[in-house]
Structure formats: structure tokens, C-alpha cells
Amino acid sequence: MIKQQVRNALATIINHENIVLLAPKNEDHGDYAIHSKSLGQDITPEAFTHELFGRIEKTGEFINFSVSQSVLWKEIETILENKELYGQNDNLKGKKIIVEFAHPNTHKLFHIGHLRNISLGESLSRLLSASGAKIIRANYQGDVGLHIAKCLYGILKREDEMKTLKTLDEKIAFLGSTYTQGNVAYEENTQAKDEINIINRQIFDKDPKIKALWQETRSWSLEYYDKMYKRLGTKFDRLFFESEVTDTGLAITKKAVEQELLEKSDRAVIFNGGKYGVDTRVFINSLGLPTYEAKELGLGELEFSEFGEIDKCIHIVTHEQSSFFKVVFKVQELLNEKKYKGKQLHFSYEFVDLKGEKMSSRTGNIVTGEWLLDEIKTRVKKIFATEETGAEVVAVSAAKYAFLKVDAKRKIVFDINESISIHGNSGPYLLYTFARIQSILKKNSSSVMPNSFRHLEIPALSAGRLKQVQDDNKEELSLLRTLFKFPEVVESAAEKMAPHLIATYLFDLAQKFNKLYESTPILKAKDEERARLLSLIAATAQVIKNGLYLLGIETLDSI
Template sequence: MIKDKILKNLKEVLNKLNIKDVDVSLEKPANSDFGDYSTSLPLKLTKQLKKSPMIIADEIVKNFPKNENIQKIEIVKPGFINFWISTVQSINRLTEILEKGFTFPEYHLGKNKKVMVEFAHPNTHKLFHIGHLRNISTGESVVRILEAVGNKVIRSNYEGDVGLHIAKCLFGIKNSKTDIKKLKTLQEEIEFIGKMYSTGTKAYEDDEKSKQEIIKINKMIYDRDPKIMPLWTETRQWSLEYFDQNYKRFYSHFDRLYFESEIHESGLEISKEILKKGILENSQGAVVFNGKKYGLDIRVFINSLGYPTYEGKELALAEKEFSDFGELDKIIHTVTPEQTSFFKVTFKVEELIDEKKYKNKQYHLAYEWVKLKAGKMSSREGNIIEANWLIDEVKKKILEKSKCDEETAETLAVASVKYSFLKNGTQTIIHFDIDESIAVDGNSAPYLIYTYVRCQSVLKKAKNYLTRTYDIDKSNLNFDELNVLRLINQFPEIVQKAAIQLSPNIIANYLYELAQKYNYFYQKNKILESKEKIKQFRLMLTQATGKVIKEGLYLLGIKTVEQM
């Protein structure tokens, strides 16, 4: 990559000037008027060299070796050095994209080039809500981005199918007058267990007798009591079929589904073993990890009833995940920030169990909540927003506002919602707005897809267009053309940056900038009516813009359409 060559040249200059132990970096300027790359290196060296950053910048530029890929180097106050890639090189890279497709710079999290991304995490007997939709959108995109930069990625999903929430739902069902055999469709079954969970939760909180009955049901599930297991098995299967429908609708799938029911016993055994080793300790009838000595929280691994907590089960889950697919470089857990303390503690306990196996091998990718006007979602409060309901509402709006067919509306609805999540950093709380998500004139999926469709429309109208550059006047490109060209060339590095930071929003916002630049170019410059050499180049730009948008949206887990 040209970026790597510039970095190498800068390091050579520093070595020549006998300047050592300095971190050399290049950034993309926020304003394209300031070049393709920029470094603040002179500002970093001011204290060390006791010189003005402008003088240091001048010394670096004077000693910078000639590079045919660099068209211009400029010093800007208070001490930045900006680099412009040569137009010839930019066009060569454009041709390569059109003829050979995309080659992304590799990025790996370890020697094995193999990672696991754990995401989705719905609980059976509960609805798949918009928080889960943000989770699966984030996880799916991270998987695709890591694959693009050369990793083998294992998709895993840890689903909660035992625990008090299950007992609450089954309590509601057992005390309901509804004959579950008369529920005819999966939708009716899911709506029913959603209501029963809310009923059971209210009973648990408001009535002591009901609470004790729910605790008893919970024990029966853990003990696999034949009096409760048929109902548990049947209703669990409803949830699994429902989840499968969601995964398909949101273009996701998994290599391995892990369930709490398969690991709770081994989680209990592991917790008891490390209690004997002194990693855990007894406290008030429970078994805990005293994290204070490590600057962490105290957390319970076996509760006073003798059951493993989420922490205890996590130990068994980690053991399975790190053994089922061979040696992994990293496991990335896509989970809300409320679980930050949980993961800090479980990561530490696992490290104490086996440092070689677990240390620095796991990462908590925290994503924030999708909030409602009344606050964050809560199935207890009855204001939970189911993911499918939201997609359906967006789809209705699209059908009302456009003349597209049902299939196109479905694709645009899923795209609109997923993009609304992914254009934001994972640490941003989202207040979802349907009208904003489907707008064709803002930072939205429909706007990007509209730009893609526009590109395809132009290409269809051109009877012949070239992807070679031998007869293009490289010295006479205008400002609008150069803006689009330079952005297209940045795409591989943008993807690598998104992989390094595990941040799909980097790609999303890059695509928005590219769409803006292309649409401005389209409005100000004739394409099909221009002179032959100019037309050939503008068609190349159009073709490449379409390819980048489509590939970028794929990396976000979003499909395009051919007509809008």
C-alpha cells in the first residue's frame, strides 16, 4: 500500500536525522483539500528537538526521498505535512479495482488467523427485540469485516434456555387457561410466551406464593424433572424456530449454537474445582471470586441455592469455545456494557485457571442500548419493541412512500434499520427514528442504495464503456472527479481500519461520504454527453463507485437492490 511506503520513507528520514523512539503515523485528513494523507509528526518532535514544528516539518520534507506515487507534499501550520497521491497512481488503482476486484490489506489478531465472534444472544421464551437486532447487526458486520482482511471467523451464539426467566414464563403458561395445542402458528406461539413471561415476571415481583412456585419450577428445570421437561422442551423449540426465522431475515447464520442447558453442570463442576484451588472462596453460603485484590468486583459463581450463576456457566462456555474449533487467536463477545464487570471478572478467573490458554484471548465488544422515549427496553414494563415488528413498520412506511414491490421494500426495510444502527459507533446510544432511517437524502441506507442504483442506471445507458486507461487524459481531471477518485482508492484502507477498531461505522460513514461526492459529481458533470476520453473515465468512476458501495454494504450485512 502507498500508505505503508510513505510511513517507511518517514522512518528513513527520521533515521537519517538521527531521531529515534518516535511513533510515526498517517491519518486521512477530514477535509480532502488537505491531501490524501497527513502526519502531525513535527508537532510530536517539538519538545524532543526543541525546534519549531514548521522548521522540523521543513527538514523532513527536504530529506523525504523522491516517490513516483506522491504528486505533492505540503507543509501546513502549525506543523502538519500533507501528502497527495499522484493522479497516475490513483487511476492505476482504480483500474485494478475494476479489473481484479478488491484486495484488502490483511489484519490478524494472532498467528492462527482464526477468531470467534460470539453474538446475537437471545433468551428462549422471550422476544427477539431491537437490542438483539443491534447485536446481530454489529456481530454480523464484524464477522464479514474480519473475514475480508484474511481471518477464518467462527460464528457462535450463546442462548439462554435455562434460568429464572424460563421459570417465570412456564409459571405463566401453567396458570393460564389457554390450551397451547390450539395455537396454530409460530407467531401465535411466540406472542403467547411473550405475554406469559410478562405475567410470570409480575407474579414473581408482586406475590410471594407465586415467587416460591417460580423458584420451584426453576429447580425442576435444572433437575430435568419429567413433570416440567415436556413443556420446557416444546416451548423452547418454538423459540428456536422463531430465532431461526430472525437470523434468516437479517442475513445471519451460525457455526455453533451454545446453550446454557448444556453447560450449567460443567460450570458448577469447574467452579467447585477452582474453589478447592483457592481461586474462588466461600462467602455467606455462596461461592464468590474476590476481585478486590485485582482491582475488580466481587462476583458470585455459585449461588446460595447451589446453582451456577452466569459467571459459573461462563467458565464452562469458555472451555468449550476454546476447544471446539482448535486454537483461536481471540474470542470477541458482543454484549451490552452492563456486562463489563462480568467479563473483567470472568476473563481474570479464566486466566487464573489457565494463563496460556486464556490470557489476552478474549475481548468484550460492548454496544449500547437502543432506547425508546420511555427509556430502555423492558419486557417487564410492557414497552419492548420486537425486531420483526420494527422491520415491518419500516417496510409499511417504504411501501406508502414509494412504488416498489414487496421484495424490494423488504430489502430496503432491513437495510434501513441495520444501517441506522451501524452508522453509529457501538458506544453510542441510539434513539431510532423510522422517517430518518428511510430518508433518501441523508445518511441512510436508502440514500446509499439509491446512489448504487443511479450508478447502474448510468452504466446501462452507456452501450460501451471501458475499464482501461490507455487513452484517458490523466492531466486534465477536474476537482469533482479527483474527489471521487481519491475516495474510491481509500476503500481498502478503510476496511482494514474498521477491522483493527472493530468498528463497522467507519465503513458506513465512508460510504456516505463517497455517495455524497459521487452525487455532487453527477449533478455538476455530464457523463454520457461528454467527449469520448472524458466519458470513458467518468464511466469508470461510476462503475467503481457502484462496486465500492455494494461491497461496503455487504461488509455491513446489507443487501442492495437494482431498482428503486
Template sequence: MREKIIKLLQVSINKNQKSGFFPKFAVPDVKIERPDSSAFGDYSSNLALAVSKIVGKNPLETADLIVKSINHQESAALFDKVEVAPPGFINFFVSQKLIFNGLQNIIKQKRVFGRSSWQRNKKIIVEFTDPNPFKEFHIGHLYTNTVGEAIAKLQEATGAKVKRANYQGDVGLHVAKAVWGVRQKMAIGNINLASLEQKELKERIKFLGESYAYGAKSFEENEAAKQEIITLNKKIFDLDPEIKEIYERGRRWSLDCFEEVYRRIGARFDYYYFESKVGKTGLKLVKDNIKNGVFQESQGAVIFPGEKYGLHSRVFINSQGLPTYEAKELGLALVKYKDFRYNASIIITSNEIIDYFQVLIAALKKVSPELGEKTIHIPHGTLRLSEGKMSSRSGNVVTAESFLNRIKELAGKLTESSDESRGSNLTEIITLGAVKYALLKASIGQDVIFDQDKSVSIKGDSGPYLQYACVRCRSVLKKSKSGVRGVRAPKNYNNLSKEETEISRLIFVFPDVVREAAEKFAPNLICGFAFDLAQRYNAFYDRYPILKAENEEVKRLRLLLTAAVAQTLENALFLLGIEVPEKM
């Protein structure tokens, strides 16, 4: 609908120019917004305000000229009315007939409703999650994964070809700290790799986490240990036989553990990248750009002089001649582009490394301007629990598994009366819905204070509340015996209640909400829309009979509305990575 309105306005401007009411000028970008109040229509444009400054007319007069020149035949097919409102807005009220005809199309479109071809010619790679082997998969990784998957789905929903990438740090100082810790703990506890291999994967991962925490603490407090770890870092990069077996087994244990988490949360990736594989590419790229001044040698290392660009300097090759995280990131950009000739590379991380990525992208723009311009860093906030911020350095890490299990215990109270045969799966679906929605409903960049009890409530702004609303709709349709396929449009649209009108108009704009959420990388817009729709439908459900409506015509109308709400909610939740259970 936005595109249709834009076209109508552009044609109207051209008519006014030809008739002499407006001078010749390039039509400015047309912005279409959704008003906060239905009193101002379904869509609104401030085009007249911008044009009035160009043509030297009063904004209201300008808006009136534009509205009068809009093609009446085309407008009548789309809108019940088009009005001018102070100080110069043009408000569009979509035809109620068009809206209700659209409701029936929603039932036919099913999962396609809300999707568009806006980005049909774009190829986008979304990198997210990025856990590091030898460290536990914590709630921060879960947060990043949830945001990344939602953003990937939104790009797909608007027509882009999307690939998902996961970049994992399997070499570097953190690995050296973990391997050093493993060797120390094995010696202290008289443990060997064979005995560790016999333990459950969870126990091995716990051992790796404790080893990393011990190594990190020793690195900070013990100079001798620090030097040993620095030396070990070089040996790991070179895959020295002395540490090869410990390194490879620990790496495999970590990756196996990560895959278990991905299966549980429904994550998938097209590409897995590792620091060990992109490091040499990044190292060469940095070395090749020293002579041209992009990078500079400094105290035995190689740096990017960020101060020249209003940033800070960072080391890209350390004094041992090894590529740092920064150099590896440059190598990663080249490798990703070789695998998938993208139009945009989106990277999702915590906002703790915003400064890091500002320097990184500045350096990338110098060595590869094209890839630098195509790279987009999206930082999300920090997930905070009542226990405080997680820290794998101190060993006080909150793993994703323990976190999900804790929420599952609470969600289990919602399914206590369910059949035992489906209770476990149902509880898991509700758990993931609760967690994902709680992480996505705030604007990306804001910290999330996770309230466990509110997250599983079916009476508030939560995932289970939306799941329950969708299940309720499906239950009504099932009881009607006509189901979704059997619902027919009413013969007329007279005597609609305020609730029916508002719900139908809200559903109509869902495709625009999806596009806006994709444009702004803002899954919280989908959350807000879904919650608003669920609230409105629940209020309608409580007030008006559906299956026992006063006559067959009203019953059909309300079943149509219920079917459209169910499909729209299901589609919205899908974009958030949330499944809808059969029953609750």
C-alpha cells in the first residue's frame, strides 16, 4: 500500500506542475507513516510540508492542491477518503471493503501474508551467535542468536536471499588460556584425556569452562603463567604437536556442545567460519597495506592509526607476528565475500564492542572500500539477570542450557494439566517462545532486564500470551466445524463494531510493519504489532459471541476475522523464531 500511495502522490505533483500550480522541481522523497491514532487514517504523508517550502505556498493550501489532483478513480478503489489535516498532513483512510476482501486473501496466502519482494535482488549474509570454543555457550550467545535469527527472517520476508554465518574463535589468547588451564588441572587432578573422553559431554564442557576461568585468572595474577600462556598462543596458532591433541579434542567437545544448543533453539547456519582458517588471509591483507600507509609498524607490532579518523588505534599484528582478532576479521570479510557475493554483510554482536567495530570497519574501508561500505554492524544491549552480568573470566557464567532449563521449570506450571505424552514438547515450545519474545520486544541496543515470572505469563506482554491468543483463535475455528478454509466473507460491511473495524485495519498494515522492521533491523516492531493485535482480539473475544453470534452473517464475519488474526499472529511469531503449539 505504501508504494501505491507514493505513486498517487508523485503523479499528483506532476499534474500540478503541468497545470502551472507548481513550478518544475524534483519531487522529494515521499515518506509514508502510520498515525498513532486511527482518527488520522491508516497512512499519513508529510509531503505537502516539504513541497510547500519549495513552491512558496501555505502547507495546507499545498496539501489541498495535491489531494484534489489525486486520480479519483484509483483513489476510490483504495480509500474511503483522503483528508488534509493541519499543519499540512495528507491522511489516507483505506477502504473497509478492500480491507475485508484482504482478510479472505490472508487465509489463502497463509504463511506468505506479510511477505514482499522489496529486496528481491539483494543477497545478504547475516553473521551472528559467534561462540568461542573452549568457553561455554552462555546467555549472551543465546541473546545474539535470537536477534540474529529474527533479523535474518525479516530480510528473507522482504525478498532477500539470505545466508546465515557463524564465526567462532578457535585460536587466540582465550584458547591459550583455556588450554593452559586444562594442562594445569589435568596435572593437579592426575587426569588424562582418555578419562575425560569417557565423561558426559556436559561434564567435559564444564571442565573446559573451569579451565578457562583458571587460566584467565592466572594470566592476570601470575607473571610466569602469563608468559607461558603467551608462548602457548603461538604454539596453538602453529598447531604444535605438543598441544595438538588437547587443542583438537577440546575444540571438538565445544563444537559438539554448540550443536546441541542450536538443535534445541532451532538455529541453523549456512556457513561456519573459524579464526584458524581466516587468520592467514587477514595477516596477508594487513602486511600488503603497510607500505601504502593504511597500517603502521609500532613497537614491534602493526597498528591501524585510528586517531587519524577520529577513532582509536588498534593492533592488527602483535609483536609475535600473529594476527589479532582485528586482522582475522578483515580476513573473514574477504572469505565471506568469496563464498557469497553479498550486497550487505550484517554482523550482530553485543554493544560492548561498538568501538572495536568502528575501527574495524574503518580499516576495512581502506583496504577494501566495496566490502567496507557493505558491512553493517548491529549492536544489541546486554542481557541482565537478578544474579548480575555473566562473566566467563571469573567462572560465574550463566549457560544458555541452565537458563533455558530454569525457564522451562516455570513454563511447566502452564502445562501441568496437559497430556503427559505431549507435555514435555509443549513446555519446550512455551519456554523458547517466552525467552525469544522477552529478548526481542525491546529496541535493539537497549539492555534487557529479564523477568523470569513475567516471561512465562499468559496475562501480559509475553511470548506465551501471544501463543495462547493464537491457540485460542484456532480453537474457535475448530469448534465452528468450518475451519479456516470454510470461512467466507460477509455480504456487507455495515454495522461493524469498533473492535472489528480496528482489528481488521490493524491486520491490513502487517506487510508494512514487516517491511519497516526489516528496513530498521527492528524485530521489536513485530513484537509490538503482535501484542497489540492479540490484546485487541482478546478484548473482542471477551465482549462479543462468535459461534453464538446473533445471526449467520455476523458469525461468518467474526470467524473470518478470527481466522485472519490467527494467521497474522502465526506469521508474526514465525518472524521472531517462535513456534505456536497445537494446544495450551
């Protein structure tokens, strides 16, 4: 990575170990900067002469450095040679990390919030993997509990209708409808509430009277979710379910009572979190049933035993569960400090709304993930002349990018039209840019190899033979000076667990390419200049492809 080379060179020149490299706000000032006062010595720009650096100048209290063009062109060669491996590092080599995400509860619809969750989870998995970690994708799903009881209550009221269902779509719509029916009944009808509580107990006790119905309808949900995972390009290494961790969680909770880590309160069991600076929460309710907190203890036992020693387990869950995780992590730490302390992380994210829509699970007014993708695809087909497969790729890119370009801690109001614009910060804009480069490269060669640059017949690059880019060719120079930053962005995005940094970089890169495209007739340039430009844009396409992969987005050679 060039940044590290720069840091090493500066450390040698000024004999200073703790050098903080800054990024100038104006790229015209250079690629990196250091604050001269932080060095504790007055050094002039002339002292920084090194083969890595081109222009060096002092602006106020800052010394600005521009990486030499010979180094940057060598990096273009590296990009073209390394292809899909460019940007990867080994910062997390040897680490084993569980990324737990998705979390759709059975018997409920897969909604727009799940799309954001999966987009984040898959992107984080790829970012951490690109840093050398072994990633285990896990998915914890609620398949028991009061929400299941509400749905089964509604089904039992409409058993004849259930017998007429044939397709998976019909079955899923039926589950959504019966859940809403049961939910409203639970809140408004005392008798219905009592019946639902009885069903909830039957589910917990695995009562034969309800088990068969629970299993059948549960299988509908799992088939439906699997369909969505495939559509979104995600595959899990392990599916965990509440039903399989309930007994273990209950046993661990009772043992914690014996160890006086948890305590009885009336007929319930609680964790008195005040003395530890966290909230007090219930682990076994007054009916003797384990709560989500107790079940999470059972989940942790499985996650930290099935895959050997785990370095980190990342739970991707909305911000509203912050208190829940603080309490559970503290209890787990008290139960087994060696196994759990410092190894659990709650990655929180904000909610999603659809522009112009007010959502409510209580009334059944839910924007499903499937509907959103289908609606985007319908609009994509009206804009792009593409076949079904291509429209699907564009639609998924539009949705994922719209979620990932925003900091996870910010709420999103999803705008479908904005997500598919090819003139703004969108997934389709990046796909269109990639396809535009592919078109130029194909016109330069009679041998077309999709998603590959091996057909590009360009002489080997060398600073001595290739004409240097003149400073007044701003578009070309700007693109050249942006490409080599990609490994830095990947490293930063992984360290900060911030996929939006990749999205921000890619949009900036695509804009710079398109400015070059509009100002420079690449294929009409003379041989040497043409070879240089083709190398530059081929590297740009490779970096766009690599970056989109980290966001979980496929590319298309043509749109």
C-alpha cells in the first residue's frame, strides 16, 4: 500500500516514528500532508526529497506531498496484474469472526428493514474477509414466541382457507394476514389474548396439538427466506433458531441464579444491572418462560462452541436493542470471562422508511423486501434496455447501494426513483460507468472476454517510456491520483466497519472517470497516449468491480 510506503519514507527522512498522515481537503494540494508542528522540529520541504514524491510544498503549517507519477503508473500496473485481489490486505489474518445478520422471524414477512440488515451483513463479511479474516455467516431466527402464537391463532380461525393454498406466494401472504389478525385480536380482545397465551405455552412445551401446524407453517417461511437470500447473493454457514437455544438458555439462566449472578424477583428471574452500569432486565418471566435475554445465552453457547475459538462475534441488529446487548454481554462475561470478554459486538443500525409510506406491523402495512425489489425492477425495465437477468442485477444494485451509501447509524427514507437514477449517487450509475468502460475496451480489441482485461493489448507500462501526464490534464491526473487510494479505503472501511466509505469512494471515482470520458476522446488518441488512457480506464473498471463486490453487488458488461 502506497500510504505505508510514504509513512516509512517519512520516518526515515525525519527520524520520527509517530507520523500522522493527513489527507488535504483540496486534492490540488497533494495526496498527503503532515502538520509540521507535530514533528517538534522546523523542516523545510527540500528535506523530503525521495523517489516516492513528486511535488512537495509547504502551505501554512502543513507540508503537502504528491506521490510521483512513476509510482502511480506502477500502481496501475499492479491493479491490472492483481485484478480481483487488488485492495485486499492481511490485517485480520488468522482471526475467526462470526457475522450474525438477517434475523427474519418465521411466520412474519421479510420487510424493507431486513434488506438493509442483509446488505450491511454481507458487505461487512466481505470487507473483513478482504482483510484476511475467516468469516462465518450466521443467522439467528425467531421461530418460537408470542408472534408465532399470534399467527397460529389467526390460522386456526381460518383453517379451511389454509387448505386451499397452493403456491409459496399464497402461503406467505396468508401468514402475513393471519399474523396481523392475531396481533390485533391480542391487543383488543381479552379472550383472544388468553387463547394466544395458551398457544404460546403449547409451542414452548412442543405440544402435539400445535406442533404439526407450527412445523408446516415454519417450513413455508424458511423456503421463502431462502429464496430472498439467493436473490440477494447471501449464503449462511449456520442458521440458528430460538427453538434450539431455548432449553440451553433456560439451563444457563438457572445456573446463573445458583451462582448469584441473576436473582429471583417475585416469580421472575432478573439481572440487577445497576451495579454494573447497565439496565436491569428479565431473563425468566413470571410464567416461567425464558425471555429473549435467556435465549441469547443459549445462542452464545452454540456460537462459541461449534466453530472452535472465536475472536469476534458481530451481531447486526437495530439500535433499539442496545440495552439488551449490553446486559447480555455483561452476563456472559460474568459467566465465562475467558470465552466472552471483548469478543462480542453489537453493530447497530437505524430504521428504514419508504418515501411516502407509513409502515406498521400491527396493522399489516408492511413494505416487504420482495415487493421493493420487484418494484425497482419494474421501473428499471422502463429505463434500461436490458433482459430479465440484467434488470434483476440492476435492481439489487439499486437497493443495496441505497442502503450502503449511508452511514448505518443514520435513518434512511428510501426513494425508489433516486435509487435507480443513472445521473446520481446510485448503484445503477456505478454499473453504467463500469459498462461504459467495458464498451471502450471492447472496441479496442477483437477478442472480447467479459469482466476481464486480458484482451487489452497494451505494451508494458514504464515511467521511462510512457509520456507523463501533464499537470494541466486535470481529469486524467485526478483519476490517476484516486485509484491508488482504494486499498486505504478498504482498510479503513474494514477497521471502522463502515461500508459507506467504499460507496463514497466509488461514486467519486466514477465521477472522475466520466469527466475524463466527456473531455477526452480516448479511442482517437495517438498510440502512446491511447495506451496510457486505456490502461488507466481498465484499472478504473477493475477497482469499481472490486469495490462493488465488497458491497455485495454484481457488475454487468453492458446495460
